[in-house]
Amino acid sequence: MQDAITTLIKNYDSTGRYLDGVAIDRLKSYFETGTARVQAAALINGQAAAVVKEAGSTLFNDQPELIRPGGSAYTTRRYAACLRDMDYYLRYATYSWVAGDTDVLDERVLAGLRETYNSLNVAIGPTVIGIGILKEIVKEKVAEAGIETSFIDEPFDHMIRELGEKDI
Numbered sequence: 001m002q003d004a005i006t007t008l009i010k011n012y013d014s015t016g017r018y019l020d021g022v023a024i025d026r027l028k029s030y031f032e033t034g035t036a037r038v039q040a041a042a043l044i045n046g047q048a049a050a051v052v053k054e055a056g057s058t059l060f061n062d063q064p065e066l067i068r069p070g071g072s073a074y075t076t077r078r079y080a081a082c083l084r085d086m087d088y089y090l091r092y093a094t095y096s097w098v099a100g101d102t103d104v105l106d107e108r109v110l111a112g113l114r115e116t117y118n119s120l121n122v123a124i125g126p127t128v129i130g131i132g133i134l135k136e137i138v139k140e141k142v143a144e145a146g147i148e149t150s151f152i153d154e155p156f157d158h159m160i161r162e163l164g165e166k167d168i
Helices: 004-014 021-032 034-062 076-099 103-110 113-119 124-144 153-163
Strands: none
Touching: 004 021, 021 034, 034 076, 034 124, 076 103, 076 124, 076 153, 103 113, 103 153, 113 124, 124 153
């Protein structure tokens, strides 16, 4: 697992280059938003259960077939597993903000997730929709707290992009 600094340096080192203006600008941006990223993570950490509950309610109100017989979240066990997974996505998004990098998502969340969901017959489309709902709720809460939101989208968008359908 890497952060923005180690990823940047690793990429430049592997090509034998000195840090250029682009690299310096990326580092400056990382440090300038550092406090906001940590504040956002702390805020969401304190409200995580409520955020997940709101996202789950919104998802199941928008997609009621998920909680009907045959749906991916039908039965108490599967419903709880869905909310547990939403909590994972939210928690790892906060790790990604603090690190300023999405590597943690690739290593700890996305590696093999599509295959696992397919093997368990869990619909990926609603998962992607749920991640988008989480993103919107989080952006709203962070903005309401007066914290910068420029970095909020990246981890959610990364998960959506990686899980989303590729061949439509």
